[in-house]
Amino acid sequence: MxxxxxxxxxxxxxxxxxxxxxxxxxxxxxxxxxxxxxxxxxxxxxxxxxxxxxxxxxxxxxxxxxxxxxxxxxxxxxxxxxxxxxxxxxxxxxxxxxxxxxxxxxxxxxxxxxxxxxxxxxxxxxxxxxxxPSPLFGLNRDEAFLKEAWVEFRSSLATAKRIVIAGGGPAGVETAGELGEYLNGRAGFLSSQLDNPKVSITVVTAGSNILPALRPSIAKTAEQYLAKVGVTVIKNTRVKGVSPPNAGADSSNLTTGATIALDDGSSLEADLFIPATGxxxxxxxxxxxxxxxxxxxxxxxxxxxxxxxxxxxxxxxxxxxxxxxxxxxxxxxxxxxxxxxxxxxxxxxxxxxxxxxxxxxxxxxxxETQMVPIGKSKGVGAAMGWKLPSWMVWAIKGRDYWLWxxxxxxxxxxxxxxxx
Ligand SMILES: Cc1cc2nc3c(=O)[nH]c(=O)nc-3n(C[C@H](O)[C@H](O)[C@H](O)COP(=O)(O)OP(=O)(O)OC[C@H]3O[C@@H](n4cnc5c(N)ncnc54)[C@H](O)[C@@H]3O)c2cc1C
Missing domain, CATH: 3.50.50.60 (FAD/NAD(P)-binding domain)
Known part of the structure; x- marks a missing residue:
């Protein structure tokens, strides 16, 4: 009517x-x-x-x-x-x-x-x-839809052993950092990476670096922080296809296992696939x-x-x-x-x-302005062309992700x- x-x-x-x-x-x-x-x-x-x-x-x-x-x-x-x-x-x-x-x-x-x-x-x-593409990142519909997606995602998180995230922009990198720290913890001060993480988390990016809006040296630091929470980054590689096709995207396939085909001919298996591109x-x-x-x-x-x-x-x-x-x-x-x-x-x-x-x-x-927390205590970024130290990214954004x-x-x- x-x-x-x-x-x-x-x-x-x-x-x-x-x-x-x-x-x-x-x-x-x-x-x-x-x-x-x-x-x-x-x-x-x-x-x-x-x-x-x-x-x-x-x-x-x-x-x-x-x-x-x-x-x-x-x-x-x-x-x-x-x-x-x-x-x-x-x-x-x-x-x-x-x-x-x-x-x-x-x-x-x-x-x-x-x-x-x-x-x-x-x-x-x-x-x-x-x-x-993923319903986990905002009000694609209304608040009930977003909250339902989170509930479903969380229930699968408990058993997931392999998580693949497509996209090396801030949404993909921040999500990898948060999941890495939450599921795997953080490597000690002297280790450059977390060996044998409980959950394997992989970020796939088509770019030659993650975080293309920031200069490469900052992106490199982000990669090092990710390694400390057990996240692996695959660069210069495009996701060519996902099976089932809507894995991680529509509500019925949000937490389904998926095979991710890469353009170098290889593929990745995931218990959870998060499309964080575009x-x-x-x-x-x-x-x-x-x-x-x-x-x-x-x-x-x-x-x-x-x-x-x-x-x-x-x-x-x-x-x-x-x-x-x-x-x-x-x-x-x-x-x-x-x-x-x-x-x-x-x-x-x-x-x-x-x-x-x-x-x-x-x-x-x-x-150049972008701040990217990597877990609850680290982060990279720049503001108005100035590189920011990790503690400042934490203080401005990483503490509560702008909720202030x-x-x-x-x-x-x-x-x-x-x-x-
Ligand atoms: C994971 C993630 C992290 C981010 N982090 C940062 C950050 O740290 N710093 C930063 O500056 N930016 C960040 N961004 C970007 C930032 O969130 C956006 O720039 C901002 O939300 C855009 O606001 P908006 O009002 O334009 O639209 P949106 O926030 O996209 O909101 C649009 C609203 O319109 C509603 N709507 C959609 N279609 C219709 C319709 N047909 N009729 C009526 N209503 C409709 C939607 O439901 C929604 O409520 C991030 C984005 C994502 C996804």
Missing amino acids: SESTPSSRKNIVILGGSYAGISVAHYVLKHAIPTLPQTEAYQVVIISSASEAMCRPACPRALISDDMFPQEKLFVSIPKQFEQYPEGSFRFVHGSATAVDHDQRMVTVRLEAGKTETLKYHTLVVATGAST MTPNTSFLSQILLTSTGQVNTNLSTLRVDAAGPRVYALGDVSSSARPAVHNILAAVPVVGANIKRDLLLAAGKSESEVNVEKLFKEDKR TTGGLWSGKQWAKESK
Whole structure:
């Protein structure tokens, strides 16, 4: 059954309730709407497949056990974070966008309850992120789906003797490090590697080094730390095929044993296979003409508008072509999207150019920045081009995988001040 919502308000629709979507919603509610001539004529609507937000970078450790993090901090209710705003100014819709008609400016949503709803939008922000092939690494669907995947994975972890991880990026390396330390422990100070680990853990990467976003010398250190928790790295080798084909990816084959064929003709046997390669942007509901060849939303790199979609449409976060998928890029994009939404709403409400701020422009910081914990006490990384010592990676990220930062993001405290 389909119903359309006749709203007397102008909808500022945000698709996706994670780092990008929640941040923009707070920013607009705090800094844009109060400046509009008729404040009560607008409503911010977040539409998200999950009703909870979660600290996604924590997945490589969180998937091992609920004891790793306080669960009430790891997952938070989205609607609760918006109870602070005036009644009617915010609405949460638990469902997935299935179609956007950017000519008619309508979004169709499959509601969690099974029905369909269509909403007209005045402003649209696409912040639906990207999905991982493994369901262990984020809200590919909703929080229940993620938690169920973890429960199943944990039950198989108890008996697994061979684990293969495809992908030498941070998700694969962090997961290998966490599993290695949890299952095998850590070699002593004087040993360069853990001999005869209880569980054999192998990372396979097509690259000549793991962690391609970091310089090779840092990647080498990461490899040494991995060896200390019993993880072997196979480089310059591509996974050619997996049998059964969806091993580790779909829920029915999440923990099935698998044979992994490599492009050098050899193969590996695994009790657990974790595909940690590649992300798919969540854009199936958009017209192809709004997408790049890799499926991301084709976004104006400076204004973060989606120029081909008509006025007042924006994209940011992992779904957008504007920057490398990382939280620090989202934090830099939020004030730009927020300021440009404010400007565009004021102009649409009849203000003149001279009465509104000039456009705010985004520029991605492309310096080497990535932190990769390897278990609970070690890590490698760089920030703004500077190599970081292991203890600093531990202090900033490895202790709790950024959980110390997400409270302020979800509650909006992070966005209390308007960026000038
Ligand atoms: C294992 C792992 C570790 C990471 N570690 C780090 C790190 O240490 N540092 C760092 O900077 N970055 C890290 N990242 C990247 C970081 O998590 C992402 O950049 C960030 O989560 C992107 O946020 P987002 O808001 O764009 O989208 P996402 O976090 O992907 O969230 C998108 C939301 O939209 C919802 N959604 C999807 N489709 C629809 C739809 N059709 N309709 C409505 N809702 C929809 C999803 O359910 C989800 O809630 C990591 C990523 C992974 C997978």
